[in-house]
Structures are given as C-alpha cells and as structure tokens.
Amino acid sequence: MESWRQPYLRTLPAVDVVVGIYQRTAAINYPHHLLVRGAQEIVDSLRQQILEAAGEQLLAGLAVTPEEVAVRLDTWLHTLAGPALRRVINATGTILHTNLGRATLAPAARQAVLAAAGYCNLEQDLREGKRGSRHDLVEKLLLCLTGAEAACVVNNNAAAVLLCLNTLAAGRKVIVSRGELVEIGGSFRIPEVMKASGARLVEVGTTNKTRLSDYSEAIDDETALLLKVHTSNYRIIGFTSAVDVAELAYLSGKCGVPLMEDLGSGLLVDLGPYGLGGEPLVAERVAAGVDLLTMSGDKLLGGPQAGLILGRRELVARIRKNQLMRALRPDKLTLAALEATLRIYLSGEPLREVPVLAMLTVPPETLRRRAERLAETVRRSSAGKLAASVREERSFVGGGAMPEARLPTFVVAIPLRGEAGTEWLRRLRQGSPPLLGRVQDSTLLLDLRTVAEDEEEEVVRCLLM
Numbered sequence: 001m002e003s004w005r006q007p008y009l010r011t012l013p014a015v016d017v018v019v020g021i022y023q024r025t026a027a028i029n030y031p032h033h034l035l036v037r038g039a040q041e042i043v044d045s046l047r048q049q050i051l052e053a054a055g056e057q058l059l060a061g062l063a064v065t066p067e068e069v070a071v072r073l074d075t076w077l078h079t080l081a082g083p084a085l086r087r088v089i090n091a092t093g094t095i096l097h098t099n100l101g102r103a104t105l106a107p108a109a110r111q112a113v114l115a116a117a118g119y120c121n122l123e124q125d126l127r128e129g130k131r132g133s134r135h136d137l138v139e140k141l142l143l144c145l146t147g148a149e150a151a152c153v154v155n156n157n158a159a160a161v162l163l164c165l166n167t168l169a170a171g172r173k174v175i176v177s178r179g180e181l182v183e184i185g186g187s188f189r190i191p192e193v194m195k196a197s198g199a200r201l202v203e204v205g206t207t208n209k210t211r212l213s214d215y216s217e218a219i220d221d222e223t224a225l226l227l228k229v230h231t232s233n234y235r236i237i238g239f240t241s242a243v244d245v246a247e248l249a250y251l252s253g254k255c256g257v258p259l260m261e262d263l264g265s266g267l268l269v270d271l272g273p274y275g276l277g278g279e280p281l282v283a284e285r286v287a288a289g290v291d292l293l294t295m296s297g298d299k300l301l302g303g304p305q306a307g308l309i310l311g312r313r314e315l316v317a318r319i320r321k322n323q324l325m326r327a328l329r330p331d332k333l334t335l336a337a338l339e340a341t342l343r344i345y346l347s348g349e350p351l352r353e354v355p356v357l358a359m360l361t362v363p364p365e366t367l368r369r370r371a372e373r374l375a376e377t378v379r380r381s382s383a384g385k386l387a388a389s390v391r392e393e394r395s396f397v398g399g400g401a402m403p404e405a406r407l408p409t410f411v412v413a414i415p416l417r418g419e420a421g422t423e424w425l426r427r428l429r430q431g432s433p434p435l436l437g438r439v440q441d442s443t444l445l446l447d448l449r450t451v452a453e454d455e456e457e458e459v460v461r462c463l464l465m
C-alpha cells in the first residue's frame with residue numbers, strides 16, 4: 001500500500017469514541033446500538049474511500065476527526081428517522097410518472113383514505129349485521145359505470161391478469177396474437193405472466209399481421225381463453241392488421257371459448273373531443289362482447305394502484321373463489337380511494353375533479369398564462385439571478401399509456417450553469433418539498449401541467465432556496 005494512505009487510516013476514529021462524543025451533545029436519545037451501527041457505517045465508508053482514492057490529493061480535507069465523524073453520525077440518524085416516502089412537486093410534465101407514484105389522487109379520494117385508516121366496514125354488512133365482502137364495496141359502482149355483469153378488485157393490473165389466467169386457464173391453452181406479446185415496464189411480460197399462471201401460451205399470427213383465421217385454426221379442446229392485450233406503450237405502424245374485438249367476440253361465442261382483454265389503462269370517458277382519441281373505452285369493450293376485462297386503477301382512470309376485473313358473472317365468481325385472491329386482494333385504503341374516485345365518474349365532473357383527466361385536458365392557453373406568471377415571479381423575486389423564460393414544449397402521458405399523444409404545453413425554462421447548476425438541481429431534489437423538473441440542454445424545464453395551482457408558491461420558494 002502507498003505510504004500516503006497510512007496517516008489517513010491511522011487517524012480514523014474508533015467507533016466508541018465517536019459514539020461517546022455524540023452522546024455528550026445529542027438532543028435526541030437514540031438507542032445505543034443504532035449509534036454504534038451508524039458510526040461503524042461511516043468509519044467503514046471513510047476507510048473504503050481512503051483505500052480506493054486514486055491519488056493523495058483526493059483525500060485532502062477528508063473529515064476524519066472524531067468530532068467530524070460525530071457530525072456525520074447526526075446526519076445519518078436524521079436521515080434514518082425522517083420519512084423516506086415524501087410528497088414531491090412533479091414539474092416534469094409527465095402525468096402518470098411511474099417514479100413519482102403514477103396517478104395523483106382527487107381530494108375526495110385523499111379524504112376517503114384518511115377516513116378509512118381507522119376502523120371501517122371493510123368486511124361488515126352494516127344493514128344485515130353480518131360478514132360482508134370487500135369486493136361489494138365498489139362492485140355496484142363499477143357495473144353502473146361500465147355495463148359489466150360482475151366485478152372484483154385486486155392489488156394491481158399485473159395481479160388481475162395473473163389471477164384471471166390462473167383461474168380460467170391453468171394447465172390449458174391461451175391464444176394470443178404475436179403482435180401483442182408485450183412487456184410493460186421490465187417485470188411484466190405476457191409470456192412470463194402466462195408461465196407463472198400455469199397457462200400455456202399459444203402464439204398466433206405474426207408481429208405485424210394477425211387474422212381471425214389464425215385464431216380460429218388454433219382453437220382446440222384444450223383452449224381455455226382467447227386473450228387480447230392492449231399494446232399500451234408502443235404502436236406497430238405500416239403494413240399491419242389486428243383482429244377487431246367484435247370479430248374476436250363473435251368467434252369466441254361461436255366456439256364457446258371466453259374472450260379476455262388486458263386493457264392496461266381503464267379509460268372511462270371519451271377524450272376524443274380533446275384530441276386524445278384512439279384509446280379503448282371500458283364500456284365499449286363490455287358492449288362489444290369481451291367476456292373478461294382487466295385494467296389498472298392508477299393509469300387513465302386516475303385512482304389508486306389497483307387491478308380491476310370486470311366481466312361475466314360466472315367467470316368473476318370463479319375468480320373471486322381462487323385461493324390466490326387472498327394474496328392479491330386490495331387493502332381498505334386502496335378500496336376507499338377507488339370508491340371515491342369512481343363516485344366522481346358517477347355523479348361528479350370527472351374532467352374537472354379527477355386530476356389525471358384535468359391535467360390531460362387543460363387548455364394550452366391556461367398553461368401559457370400560468371407559466372408566464374410563474375416566470376415573472378421567479379425573475380422578480382430572484383432579482384434577476386434566475387433567468388426564467390417561457391417556451392413551448394410538450395408534456396407526456398407516461399405510465400405506458402397513449403405513447404402517441406401530443407400534449408402541447410408551455411414551460412418555465414431556467415438555464416443551468418455547469419457544476420453550480422448540477423448542485424442546484426441536487427438541492428431542489430432534496431428540498432422540502434422536493435421539486436422535480438425536466439432537464440434538457442443544460443436548462444431546467446418546469447411544466448405546470450402536473451403542478452397544482454396551489455403548489456405554485458411552493459415552487460417559487462423551492463427555486464429561491
């Protein structure tokens with residue numbers, strides 16, 4: 001070992017010395033074992049840093065005195081004691097941002113979560129005074145909104161697909177078009193989910209073309225399901241053809257093999273008038289004769305993470321009885337948020353009250369006005385230090401939904417200057433609340449489409465910190 005490392009290693013303090021210093025000054029009484037663990041981790045990482053430094057100059061000013069390590073221990077404990085899951089301001093312009101918790105819930109849904117956090121009638125029938133089913137809490141609402149015969153809810157859409165396949169097709173064949181063997185976000189791949197469910201995948205057609213005859217020729221005694229998968233996050237364009245749902249429903253009826261569709265997003269209202277057509281509507285699919293539908297609660301439906309299963313009464317009844325249901329069922333907080341969100345569709349104004357839909361349909365002119373006002377405030381209150389300007393950009397739906405949607409927007413653009421800019425971004429990410437925007441060509445872009453109006457003041461505070 002090079003001799004210049006030795007003095008640094010020798011000065012590394014003993015763990016109990018650091019703990020002793022900390023205890024003499026500490027305001028909070030953390031358990032002793034925690035102090036030892038924190039001090040050990042810090043000393044270990046310092047030792048690692050000394051051993052791995054490529055040159056002596058990289059160790060200049062390394063904080064290795066017992067007092068300095070005790071200060072780091074204080075930070076370590078603060079981080080541990082503070083919440084890891086925090087509210088953030090999403091100024092990225094991506095509405096269903098997977099890293100930021102996908103759909104943001106309506107105020108009514110947030111209140112419902114809070115109310116259900118205590119005791120609630122999760123599985124108690126209050127009218128009859130006997131045991132109830134948690135699925136009944138939202139089933140009626142789902143039926144009224146979609147026209148389906150029966151419904152149940154699980155933890156997410158991946159669970160819904162798994163449960164349906166396992167219940168209806170374990171040990172038997174499921175026919176899927178080659179153009180629909182999709183992967184959604186890394187860990188959800190149709191062939192793999194199929195394997196995990198115990199069903200056997202039968203691929204038909206080609207990547208770009210699948211005909212009705214491809215399905216009908218593949219049906220035999222062992223076929224349990226025809227499966228259609230919405231290619232949520234990509235499009236095949238050019239020389240293509242896919243079989244229409246109505247045609248598949250006809251074939252399914254003729255052969256007595258149920259048709260299931262994984263819809264991905266559960267869009268309940270037509271966004272065609274807002275230039276966002278093309279995404280299948282749940283009620284349309286029910287009417288077209290699909291026997292079983294699955295979708296996410298937290299994509300275009302704008303509710304909590306959940307998987308909705310809608311379909312024929314006898315199929316849903318079998319699914320509810322599957323032993324796996326116990327492992328995949330939603331908790332009371334999810335059901336509370338889902339019910340409140342669905343109620344908005346039933347008797348409220350979803351385009352105004354469901355944040356995901358409001359963000360999708362807000363007029364660009366409104367976004368321009370808000371961006372100009374924010375840019376002006378930022379310039380004025382930073383005394384010109386932050387050169388905020390407004391420019392035209394595009395926002396994204398995200399969450400693997402509507403990959404082609406064009407959402408014109410106006411963003412507040414703030415130039416980032418080298419190292420200091422990178423450091424500033426880090427501070428914004430770690431601020432309270434953390435502020436996340438988009439970075440493009442050394443410029444921070446803040447898209448107000450995904451920022452609530454009452455968060456704008458906070459955005460200014462974060463930027464000036």
Ligand SMILES: *Cc1c(COP(=O)(O)O)cnc(C)c1O
Nearest residue numbers: 156157158184230232263264296
């Ligand atoms: C998003 C998606 C899934 C996974 O849904 P989660 O709710 O994230 O589990 C499955 N299938 C399709 C087609 C999807 O778009």
